[in-house]
Amino acid sequence: MTNTLHRYGSGESFNDDYIVFAIPARGINDKGAVEKQRRFLEIARKHKPINMGDASHGSIFRPSKELNPTVHWRRDPKRDFDTVVHCVSCPSTVAAVFDNPDQVVAFIKELRQEDLGLSINISAALDKAQECARRAGLERHSVEYSLGFFGQTDRMADRRTLELSTMCGHGMLSFDFVRKLVEWVKQGRRSPEQASATLARFCSCGVFNPTRACRLFEEARRVGSGIRGQGQVADRG
Amino acid sequence: MQIDQQKCVACGNCVPVCPMGAISIDPVRNRAGVNADECVECYTCYRGMSMEKLNPVLVRTIRGLLRVFRLRFDPEPDVCPTSAITPDELTWPRVVRRAFSDPQVTHESTGVHGRGTEEVKTNDVTNRVGLGEVGYVVEFGRPTVGVRFRDIEKMTRALASIGIEFESRNPVTHLMTDKKTGKLRDDILNEKILSAIVEFKTRIENVPAVLQKVDDISKTLDTVVAVGVSTRCAEDGSSALDPVLVEEGFSFVRGKTNLGLGRGND
Numbered sequence: 001m002t003n004t005l006h007r008y009g010s011g012e013s014f015n016d017d018y019i020v021f022a023i024p025a026r027g028i029n030d031k032g033a034v035e036k037q038r039r040f041l042e043i044a045r046k047h048k049p050i051n052m053g054d055a056s057h058g059s060i061f062r063p064s065k066e067l068n069p070t071v072h073w074r075r076d077p078k079r080d081f082d083t084v085v086h087c088v089s090c091p092s093t094v095a096a097v098f099d100n101p102d103q104v105v106a107f108i109k110e111l112r113q114e115d116l117g118l119s120i121n122i123s124a125a126l127d128k129a130q131e132c133a134r135r136a137g138l139e140r141h142s143v144e145y146s147l148g149f150f151g152q153t154d155r156m157a158d159r160r161t162l163e164l165s166t167m168c169g170h171g172m173l174s175f176d177f178v179r180k181l182v183e184w185v186k187q188g189r190r191s192p193e194q195a196s197a198t199l200a201r202f203c204s205c206g207v208f209n210p211t212r213a214c215r216l217f218e219e220a221r222r223v224g225s226g227i228r229g230q231g232q233v234a235d236r237g
Numbered sequence: 238m239q240i241d242q243q244k245c246v247a248c249g250n251c252v253p254v255c256p257m258g259a260i261s262i263d264p265v266r267n268r269a270g271v272n273a274d275e276c277v278e279c280y281t282c283y284r285g286m287s288m289e290k291l292n293p294v295l296v297r298t299i300r301g302l303l304r305v306f307r308l309r310f311d312p313e314p315d316v317c318p319t320s321a322i323t324p325d326e327l328t329w330p331r332v333v334r335r336a337f338s339d340p341q342v343t344h345e346s347t348g349v350h351g352r353g354t355e356e357v358k359t360n361d362v363t364n365r366v367g368l369g370e371v372g373y374v375v376e377f378g379r380p381t382v383g384v385r386f387r388d389i390e391k392m393t394r395a396l397a398s399i400g401i402e403f404e405s406r407n408p409v410t411h412l413m414t415d416k417k418t419g420k421l422r423d424d425i426l427n428e429k430i431l432s433a434i435v436e437f438k439t440r441i442e443n444v445p446a447v448l449q450k451v452d453d454i455s456k457t458l459d460t461v462v463a464v465g466v467s468t469r470c471a472e473d474g475s476s477a478l479d480p481v482l483v484e485e486g487f488s489f490v491r492g493k494t495n496l497g498l499g500r501g502n503d
Contacts, residue, residue, distance in 0.1 A: 003340070004493070006379065006463045011490045025359035029502045056341055063287040063315070072312050111498065119359040119499030129494035130474060139474035141497030142360040144374070144467035145482065145489040147448070151455035151462040155382050162380065170340040171381045171431045172281045176253035180314060189311060198315050202285035204341055
């Protein structure tokens with residue numbers, strides 16, 4: 001789940017981006033973790049996440065291996081929450097994505113009551129995550145900071161492409177594919193929602209944020225893309 | 238990964254999907270093909286794309302007719318119409334490509350999927366990074382640039398030279414033949430992967446020197462390096478790392494916050 005640590009964007013860009021995930025510690029509390037992970041997802045579902053997934057089996061947006069040609073005119077936008085919950089079968093990381101801090105707080109409060117014993121983390125802007133924790137009556141135990149990108153950063157893409165592509169930190173969203181969809185949205189060939197769902201199907205652990213993606217696609221449609229920005233490329237004084 | 242040449246209709250949908258740009262259309266044969274040296278076996282094309290099972294001859298005929306009549310068809314961009322993408326049987330050392338590139342593969346060395354590390358995500362249970370300590374996750378090849386192990390070894394050797402001890406529960410550490418020098422196995426050095434993480438920890442007072450070293454070596458590598466640092470917070474939730482990072486000129490916005498709700502099995 002370092003895959004959510006280095007999302008690219010400014011602080012405001014993360015205002016609608018909160019990932020809450022549960023993970024067992026290998027060899028310590030992974031026995032019986034499967035049921036607890038399912039419970040985590042069931043509780044998450046009550047708080048209306050915009051995405052949800054199990055790192056070993058996929059998200060609510062899934063590719064299909066048995067399509068028929070009508071798909072090219074009528075793609076089923078189904079979001080499959082049930083399959084995510086039922087497919088959990090081994091100790092893994094399970095995650096739920098929210099676009100609203102109030103939902104995160106309510107979710108964490110319920111997780112506290114449930115006392116699953118799994119490690120629970122929020123991946124988000126650090127100040128927003130701490131605020132959510134405090135509103136839920138918790139102080140953070142540990143914190144991990146993204147210091148951004150070092151090395152050959154000129155090999156990275158433009159700002160908007162990075163903002164979309166890094167929503168799958170495992171690298172399943174190629175720069176070229178993101179650029180193609182941005183162009184299609186600008187040409188009116190796909191809506192921001194359709195383009196967002198297309199990208200989400202490639203992120204197999206369910207941490208892609210379709211709300212943020214829609215917003216970024218919409219911005220691209222309005223103002224154009226390709227502006228090279230500094231974002232979080234490591235810049236030391 | 239391979240593209241079945243009998244099935245491929247050269248629709249080109251898989252070309253932009255590949256994070257490494259390893260898929261292209263051969264204009265002479267009019268089929269897609271995979272550059273095996275650049276392919277990192279991430280399975281993005283195979284697993285991420287949806288599949289139809291149409292007859293390739295029929296699809297080629299229809300596409301040809303549409304071209305004759307100058308009609309344009311706007312297919313879904315993430316569909317392989319003939320299920321032409323086919324995984325290879327992987328053997329050593331190529332199998333390490335998939336282990337480090339396909340997030341659904343569990344690393345045998347650590348039993349953890351993805352990049353195979355727990356970092357401070359389970360710190361409330363493991364106490365991996367204690368008070369006054371700092372954990373580092375130095376990640377190579379991300380986002381979507383890729384890296385060969387020989388570049389990772391440059392970093393591990395440089396870090397070892399300043400006395401760094403690498404985290405034992407980490408897949409890259411398991412590929413070291415000498416943890417004291419940071420040397421990796423010779424037979425994997427040319428293997429290309431989507432990304433990998435080197436992990437270690439130091440006392441907090443060593444942060445400036447270590448980050449400077451990472452910065453210096455990163456500039457010599459043919460890839461991008463993403464850096465994360467972590468620490469255990471005080472009881473009031475404050476982090477002793479904040480002022481150190483500010484002093485070093487880093488701005489930090491995003492991160493992961495462990496809520497401390499984990500515990501060992503009763």
